[in-house]
Amino acid sequence: ATSGKRPNLVSLDGWAGFQRYAGTWTGDQTGGNWEYIRFHIPTYIGQSLAGNPNVGSDVDGIFGGTNLITTRDLQFKTFTPTMLDMDGWGSIPKKPHISTDPYKSINRMYLKLKAQLMPYIYTYAQEAVDGLPMIRAMFLEEPNDYTYSTATQYQYMFGDNFLVAPVYQDTNADEVGNDVRNNIY
Secondary structure, three states: OOOOOOOOOEEOOOOOOHHHOOEEEOOOOOOOOHHHHHHHHHHHHHHHHOOOOOEEEEOOOOOOOOHHHHHHHHHHHHOOOEEEOOOOOOOOOOOHHHOOOOHHHHHHHHHHHHHHOHHHHHHHHHHOOOOOOOEEOHHHHOOOHHHHOHHHOOOEEEOOOEEEOOOOOOOOOOOOOOOOOOOOO
C-alpha cells in the first residue's frame, strides 16, 4: 500500500536513535525576532553533528513578524533539509506570496530555488544515512584552528557545494539595498 511513497515523520523530541524514523522540528518560536534566526544556525549544526541530519523549523516562527525577517528566514531555510511554514495561529498571515515587493519576489525566487534543489537534497539525504549530514559544520569540510573555534558557528556547508551564511541581524544595506554579512570564512 505504500510502495513508491516517501513517508515523512517530524518529531519535536526523541531519544537516541529516533533519527532513523523522524526528522527533528526545533519547536515553537513566536516570530518577528532576529534572535530566532541567529540561534537556529548553531542549533541545526548541532543537530546534524549529533546524528540528526533531517532538522527543520517554522519560517519566522508560528505567529510571524515582519516581511524582512520572514524573507531572511526563508532564505536561510531554503538551504536546510526541512522547511516548514505554520500559519493560522496569529493575527499576521504567514504566506510568502502575500508580502509586498520586493519581499514577495524574493520569497518566490527562493521557494523556486528550494524546489530546484530537491534532487540535490535527496542525494545528500541518502548520503546522511551512513555518511556526513547535509548541514555540515565548517570544521568537517575545512579542519583547522579557525573553523574549530566559534568564529564559524553561524555558517555551514549544505552538502559539498553551498556555503550558507544566513543574515541573522539587521544590517546596513548599501545604496542599492544589498545587505552585507562580514566575517564569513
